[in-house]
Amino acid sequence: xxxxxxxxxxxxxxxxxxxxxxxxxxxxxxxxxxxxxxxxxxxxxxxxxxxxxxxxxxxxxxxxxxxxxxxxxxxxxxx
Numbered sequence: 001x002x003x004x005x006x007x008x009x010x011x012x013x014x015x016x017x018x019x020x021x022x023x024x025x026x027x028x029x030x031x032x033x034x035x036x037x038x039x040x041x042x043x044x045x046x047x048x049x050x051x052x053x054x055x056x057x058x059x060x061x062x063x064x065x066x067x068x069x070x071x072x073x074x075x076x077x078x079x
Contacts, residue, residue: 003029009038 002024009016009028016026016038026038072078 003027003032003034006030006035 004012004016004026006028009026020026020038020040023040027034028036028038
């Protein structure tokens with residue numbers, strides 16, 4: 001993590017922005033003391049609406065029943 005003096009950050013802001021866009025985090029400091037972090041912008045994600053497929057998906061009545069052929073694969077036995 002890089003600590004850049006505020007005065008140097010003012011002088012080299014364009015270069016610092018390119019570094020941040022490339023994935024680097026930069027800490028801005030004053031008198032050697034960290035004050036702020038410069039990070040890449042991440043746009044807000046859209047909220048997902050739950051239940052969009054309600055009524056369109058059906059679960060088989062025997063969904064929770066064990067399948068002996070699958071059990072045999074897991075437990076290395078014969079079906």
